Amino acid sequence: MPLPEITKTIEPYFLLKEDKLCEIVEFFKQELDAGLTNYGEDVAMVPTFVPGVPDGSEQGTFLALDLGGTNLRVCEVRLHGNNKFDIKQQKYKVSEELKQGQARVLFDYIADSVDAFLTDIGSDLQPEGNEPLLLGFTFSFPVEQTALDRGKLLTWTKGFNAKNAVGNDVVKLLQDAFDRKHIHVKCVALVNDTVGTLLSRSYQNGPALIGAIFGTGTNGAYIDRTSTIKKLGKDKVAELEKGGEHAGEYMIVNTEWGAFDNKRRCLPVSIFDNKLDRESINPRKQAFEKMVSGMYLGEITRNILLFLIDSSLLFDGHSSDILNTHYGFDAAFVSKVEGAKTDDEVKAAIIDDLKVDVANVRDSDAPLVRWAVNIVADRACTLSATAIAAIVLHTAPNRRKEEAQTIDVGVDGSVAEFLPNFEKRVRGALRQVLGEETEKKITIGLAKDGSGVGAALGALTAKKAAAAHGRKV
Numbered sequence: 001m002p003l004p005e006i007t008k009t010i011e012p013y014f015l016l017k018e019d020k021l022c023e024i025v026e027f028f029k030q031e032l033d034a035g036l037t038n039y040g041e042d043v044a045m046v047p048t049f050v051p052g053v054p055d056g057s058e059q060g061t062f063l064a065l066d067l068g069g070t071n072l073r074v075c076e077v078r079l080h081g082n083n084k085f086d087i088k089q090q091k092y093k094v095s096e097e098l099k100q101g102q103a104r105v106l107f108d109y110i111a112d113s114v115d116a117f118l119t120d121i122g123s124d125l126q127p128e129g130n131e132p133l134l135l136g137f138t139f140s141f142p143v144e145q146t147a148l149d150r151g152k153l154l155t156w157t158k159g160f161n162a163k164n165a166v167g168n169d170v171v172k173l174l175q176d177a178f179d180r181k182h183i184h185v186k187c188v189a190l191v192n193d194t195v196g197t198l199l200s201r202s203y204q205n206g207p208a209l210i211g212a213i214f215g216t217g218t219n220g221a222y223i224d225r226t227s228t229i230k231k232l233g234k235d236k237v238a239e240l241e242k243g244g245e246h247a248g249e250y251m252i253v254n255t256e257w258g259a260f261d262n263k264r265r266c267l268p269v270s271i272f273d274n275k276l277d278r279e280s281i282n283p284r285k286q287a288f289e290k291m292v293s294g295m296y297l298g299e300i301t302r303n304i305l306l307f308l309i310d311s312s313l314l315f316d317g318h319s320s321d322i323l324n325t326h327y328g329f330d331a332a333f334v335s336k337v338e339g340a341k342t343d344d345e346v347k348a349a350i351i352d353d354l355k356v357d358v359a360n361v362r363d364s365d366a367p368l369v370r371w372a373v374n375i376v377a378d379r380a381c382t383l384s385a386t387a388i389a390a391i392v393l394h395t396a397p398n399r400r401k402e403e404a405q406t407i408d409v410g411v412d413g414s415v416a417e418f419l420p421n422f423e424k425r426v427r428g429a430l431r432q433v434l435g436e437e438t439e440k441k442i443t444i445g446l447a448k449d450g451s452g453v454g455a456a457l458g459a460l461t462a463k464k465a466a467a468a469h470g471r472k473v
C-alpha cells in the first residue's frame with residue numbers, strides 16, 4: 001500500500017474527532033457510575049476514607065513512602081502549615097527481580113530502604129517515649145480500601161507482578177516487614193498517588209477537585225458526595241455522614257481509570273495497541289492506561305515504526321536492535337521528537353536514540369517518524385482530556401461551593417510534565433467535549449511531590465482522626 005493510504009488508514013485510530021471524544025466521555029461516565037454502584041467493576045472507584053482536602057494550614061512531620069513510579073522513594077515531609085513544606089528524600093531502585101519475585105522479598109526491601117534512609121539521611125522526628133515514627137504509604141496500584149490504613153491489592157500494573165500480594169492487605173505486608181526487622185515505624189495511612197496529588201495540590205494551592213497522574217501509569221482521584229458511593233450501602237453512608245472516624249459528607253474516590261474500557265467498547269484499538277496488549281504482562285487489563293501513559297507511548301510508537309519498516313516505507317526497510325527490542329525505547333523519545341524544531345533534530349534522535357544506521361536514514365524518514373510520534377502523543381492527550389471531562393460532568397450536580405468559579409485539577413507525572421503541549425492539547429479536547437465556557441473554568445496545574453506530601457497529609461489525617469476519638473494512632 002502506498003504511504004498516503006497507510007497513514008489514512010492508521011490516523012482514525014489516533015486523531016480522534018469531536019464525536020468520538022464525546023462518545024468516549026459518555027462511556028466513561030457510565031463506567032464511573034458502575035464502579036460507584038458495584039464492587040468488581042473495571043473502573044474500581046475506590047472509596048479512600050479521606051474525607052476532604054487540606055486547606056494549607058496543616059502542620060506536622062511524617063515519614064512517607066512512595067512505591068509505584070519508576071523508583072521507590074523514602075521521604076520525610078515537614079508540613080509548615082502555610083501552604084509550604086520541606087522534603088528530604090532518597091530514591092531506591094526497584095529491580096525487575098523484585099518487581100516479579102515474591103511479595104515478601106519486595107516488602108522486606110522496602111522496609112530495609114526505610115531503615116537505610118533513617119540511618120543515612122536521618123529523621124528530625126522525636127517521638128514521645130517509645131512511640132513509633134508515623135508513616136504514610138503512597139502505593140500506586142489498584143487497592144480495594146476498607147479504611148484509611150487498610151486495603152487489599154486488586155491487581156498489579158505498570159510492570160509489577162510480585163507473587164502472593166494480590167488479595168492481601170498491603171499495609172499489613174509492609175507493617176509485617178517493619179516488625180520482622182524491628183524497625184520502629186508504623187504505617188498509618190495508605191494513599192494512592194492520585195489522592196496524594198489531590199491533597200498536595202489543595203494544600204499548596206487551595207481546594208482542587210481532581211488529582212491526576214499522567215506518568216508511568218495514569219489514574220485520577222476526585223471528591224464526591226459520600227452518598228453517591230452507593231456500593232458502601234445505606235447504613236455505612238449514614239454512619240460516615242454522621243461523622244464516623246474517617247468520614248463526612250464528602251469523600252475522595254480513587255477512580256482507577258487506567259482500566260477504563262477494558263471491555264473495548266469504545267476505545268480506538270488499533271493493530272498496534274493489540275500487539276502491545278498481547279505482549280504485555282497484563283493482557284486485557286489497563287486498556288485506557290495503555291493508550292495514555294508513559295510506560296506505553298514508546299512501545300506503541302515502536303510498533304508503528306516496525307510496521308512502516310516492514311512495509312519498506314521507513315529506513316529503507318532496515319530496523320535496529322533498539323527497534324527490535326520489546327520496550328526498546330520509552331516516552332522520553334516521544335517527548336524529544338515532539339519537541340524537535342527541525343527535521344535534522346529528529347534525524348539525530350533516530351540515529352542517537354534508535355541507533356538506526358545512518359546509511360539507512362533518508363530525507364523522507366524524519367517527517368514520517370515525527371508523524372508516528374505525533375499521532376501517538378495526540379491521542380494520549382485527547383484521551384487524557386476525556387477522563388477529566390467525564391469527572392467534571394459526573395460531579396456537576398454535586399460539586400462543593402469551592403468549585404463554583406473554578407474547577408482545579410492537580411496533575412503530576414512525566415507525560416504531563418515533559419510531553420510538549422500536553423496541557424494545550426488537553427484543553428483543546430476539553431473545549432470540544434465540554435464547551436468553551438466550562439473549559440475556561442478549569443485550571444490545570446502541576447502538583448509535584450504529590451506522593452510524598454500526600455502521604456504525609458494522609459498520615460496527619462489518621463493522627464487527627466485518632467485524636468478526635470481519644471486514642472493514639
Ligand code: BGC
Nearest residue numbers: 140141142157213217218219
Ligand atoms: C495504577 C494507579 C496509579 C496510576 C498512576 C496505575 O497503573 O493502577 O493506582 O494511580 O498507575 O501511578
